[in-house]
Amino acid sequence: MKDISEDSTYRRRKRREVLRRARRIRVLAFLLTLGLAIFLGVMLILRLSSPDSSGPLSEENSETATSEPEASFSQESEEPEEEHDSASTAQSDGPDISLTPGQQYLRGYSLFSVGQLERAAHYFQQSAEGDHPLKDYAQFYLARTYFGAQKYQEALSAFQALAKNYPDSYWYPDAQLGIADSYLELGDLAKAEESYGNFVKTYPQSPYLTRALLRLGDCLEGQQKWDEAAVQYQNLWLRYPLSPEARQVQERLDTLSQRGISPPQPSFEQLYERALIFAQADQSDNALSQLEEIYQEISQDPSRAGLSRKILLQMGILNHQLRRFDAAIDILGQLMQRWPDSLEAQEALLWRGRIYPKVGKREKGIEVLLSLASRYPGSPFAPRSLYEAAVLLEGDGKLEQAWQTYLTMLQNYATDPLAVDGLWKASWISYRSGDMEKALQLFEQLTSSFPRSSLVERALYWEARARENLGDQERALSIYSQLLNRGPLTYYGLRAAERVARITGGGDTGSGGPGEANEQEDSSGSRASDTVRSSGVEGRSKDNIPVFSEVGVRLQPGGQYFQEVSAPVFLTDNPPSPQAVSHLEKGRELVELGLRSMATNELELSQKLEPTNKNFLLELSDLYLQIEDYPRLIRIAEKSFREFLVRYETDSVFAWEMAYPLGYQPLVESYAGQYAIDPYLLLALIREESHFNPRAVSVAGARGLMQIMPSTGESIAANIGEHYSLESLQDPEKSIRMGSWYLKELLDKFDGNVVLALAGYNGGPGAAARWRDRFSGLEEDEFVESIPYRETRGYVKKVLRSYAVYQSIYGEK
Incomplete structure (x- = not known):
């Protein structure tokens, strides 16, 4: 196994990291020395005199500010990347004019973060008067400092100054909210009402919208506009029922009701929409109980038949989600019986077809799905019902019937988005069944009929494999070359290079092959496909080189598919806008100060203003790299x-390094060495699991860089003697350690086979073991294509x- 540190690219990045760290250490040393000097000077002055405090805030206010009412601001306190001696700074009675304006802001922010508001205000004032990119930041936090110290008039003036002088500031919306909050605290309810109203209209997507709506209601109530307040509270309760403020408005509505003031009764349609909000938030029980109450009220009202149908359909779906399958079948049956020809009844029939297999009635499910298309051929659900019926048939090994059903769907619904998927599945059934002539015909039909489909490369590759099986090596090589020209570092391009090497005598490139994917098997998992001949996926030695590794080396400069070109030069008609440049410079300053979250906010704003200016985006990307914001770096590269x-060439190296960064490299290298794993495999896994986002949480609940499920993480922690907590899964060091240990366990379990280990990491080791036994005769590419779980199949690819790309970019040349 090659050590990353031997690579020239690694050494270059390591040098950059060392230089950055050295710069940070110098800044830290300067600040610590400066703080010590200030401390000693102040102590000397205090021995000679006892001056009164000066400044806009009293000592008493600064001590109690953190427990007083707080304005609604979107940026919470952030710990600077560098550590500053807040204790020594706190001894100073005034700002140190020897600091740069940026350093004054950072010093003020450090004091603000620990509640030293009076002293923070001194630094913010000094910084706001300086000439530097972060003047609006100093102004905003000066306003926040006043507000926290209950100096609401000063806070109002400071917020208004920011809104007037910095209309393009990131903090402009927060300043508008701060103005409203200040008016409210000052008791000027009319102006507060106006300000909150403007904020709600202007920023409907603000995370503080519901808080503003609640305070708008408070303003109305305070002015004895009882009816308007009641309507305001009810709208908040209806539209944002999941917010903390929704619970508070219920109390206010109850209080108003005691005074004889009630808003208009909400309509049943409004209550239905409210219930759907709970359903979309996976609060199925809550949503179901609300829908049942509504249905009881309207079920016998003919004028509300449309709403009754919608409610019954949603009740059936929610019962399915809660795994109350019998109840779901019954409710959907009621819908079909009362309104048999309605669109909702057709969808109910589709859902019943899906549910029957889950209660052990697969044949009944297939029958129901097929009946939908025959009874309602013009239904928008007919193509889906045929497709899902074919999936069930294929899973049961009824390949001929499944194949025919896919083609029927294609013939009758050729323009439906599912048509190309059905054609692919029919093609794959023909291939697996050994009917190479029919497979060729269908693969060619797919590529000609759907040239823009994402399945074209897949179809081309398997057309070439079918031709190999028929002995047409020349035509197979031609198709493989076509794939390599389209993109040698795509999954199928790499597979094509592997086949070319075998056909032309280049040799077998070899192969190797914790989150859980609880996905139902789809059509790729048919047991009848096990008859395909092969060299066997389970017999690969752990001493073999990993999959694609030789291919990766061949794609280096000077290789067969490499083209020498000049470095890129991006010409734009217009320079970046002043606003974009301003946000970029603020981001750069914040990066230097170690305030990563704030830097990210500014960089995102600048990117929105210049989404297509490549020179600007490259400069932006360098800053994302400095703060180790790999997800945004990857998104810029890919978008x-x-x-x-497409190809790894001289002018594209920068893009490949952006898209495939060496994220958390020291940790990866350490644990890859400890557990004897190729570090490039570990990097590839982390990239595809989380894009190097340590805070990532999947829909299923997997967390962290390596997307470990909580139950799996608890088991791993017990095995390695690591303290476990849910938060530990989002700690980069612990995530990489636990994930590396688990991956090593899987590699050992499957004799070093990388493909099976990856399948086990995503789909579960038990499922991977079943697939190994079930598809023991398949070649590796056929095995991957036959993985029954759609998610796991795509994940392994x-x-x-990514593993091959990391090897190609950073591996030995």
Whole structure:
């Protein structure tokens, strides 16, 4: 196994990291020395005299400020990346004019974060008067400092100054809210009402919208506008029922009701929409109980039949989500019986077809799905019902019937988005069944009929494999070359290079092959496909080189598919806007100060203003790299430099390094060495699991860089003697340690086979073991394509591809 530190690229990045750390250490040393000097000077002055406090805040206010009412601001306190001696700074009675304006802001922010508001205000005032990119930050936090110290008039003036002088500031919306909050605290309810109303209209997506709505109601109530306040509270309760403020408005509505003031009764449609909000938030029980109450009220009202149908359908779906399958079947049956020809009844029939297999009635489910298409051929659910019926048939090994059902769906609904998927599945059934002639015909039909489909590369590759099986090596090589020209570092491009090497005598490139994917098997998992001949996926030695590794080396400069070109030059008609440059410079300053979250806010704003200016985006990307914001770095590469991520060439190296960064490299290298794992495999896995986002949480609940499920993490922690907590899964060091240990366990379990280990990491080791036994005769590419879980199949392809790309970019040349 090669050590990353031997690579020239690694050494270059390591040097950059060392220089950054050295710069940070110098800044820290300067600040600590300066703080000590200030402390000693102040102590000397205090021995000679006892001056009164000066400044806009009293000592008493600064001590109690953190427990007083707080304004609604979107940026919570952030610990600077560098550590500053707040204790020594707290001894100073005034700002140190020897600091730069940026350093004054940072010193003020450090004091603000620990509640030393009076002293923080001195630094913010000094910084706000300086000439530097962060004047609006100093002004905003000066206003916040006043507000926290209950100096509401001063806070109002400071917020208004920010809104007037810095209309393009990131803090402008927060300043508008701060103005409203200040008016409210000052008791000027009319102006507060106006300000909150403007905020609600202007910033409907603000995370503080519901808080503003609640305070708007408070303003109305305080002015004895009881009816308006009641309507305001009810709208908040209806539209934002999951917010903390929704619980508070219920109390206010009850209080108003005692005074004989009630808003208009909400309509049943409004209550239905409110219940759907709970359903969309996975609060199925709550949503179901609300829908049942509504249905009881309207079920016998003919004028509300449309709403009754919608409610019954949602009740059936929610019972399905709660795994109350019998109840779901019964409720959906009621809908079909009362309104048999309605669109909702057709969808109910689709859901019944899906539910029957889950209660052990697969044949009944297939029958119901097929009946939908026959009874309602014009239904928008007919193509889906045929497709899902074919999936069930294929899973039961009824390949001929499944194949025919897919083609029927294609013939009758050729323009439906599912048509191309059905054609692919029919093609794959033909291939697996050994009917290579029919497979060729269908693969060719797919590529000609759906040239823009994402399945084209897949179909081309398997067309070439079918031709190999028929002995047409020349045509197979031609198709493989076509795939390599389309993109040698795509999954199928890499597979094509592997096949070319075998056909032309280049040799077998070899192969190797904790989150859980609880996905139902789809059509790829048919047991009848096990008859395909192969060299076997389970017999690979752990001493073999990993999948694609030789291919990766061949794709280096000077290789068969490498083209020498000049470095890129991006020409734009217009320079970046002044606003974008301003936000970029603020971001750069905040990066230097170690305030990463604030820096990210500014960089995102600048990116929104210049989404297509490649020179600007490259400069932006360098800053994202400095703060180790790998997810945004990857997104820029994949969205804005997509055309460079086709071949690994001289002018595209920058894009590949952006899209495949060496995230958390020291930790990866350490634990890869400890557990004898190729570090590039570990990097590839982390990239595809989380894009190097340590705070990532999946829909299923997997967490952290390596997306470990809580139950799996608890088991791993017990095995390695690590203290476990849910938060530990989002700690980079602990996540990489636990994930590396688990991956090593899987590699050992599957004799070093990387493909099976990856399948086990995503789909579970038990499922991977079943697939190994079930598809023991398949070649590796056929095995991957036959993984029954759609999610796991795609996951294995993505990680293998990333593994090869990391080897190609950073591996030995």
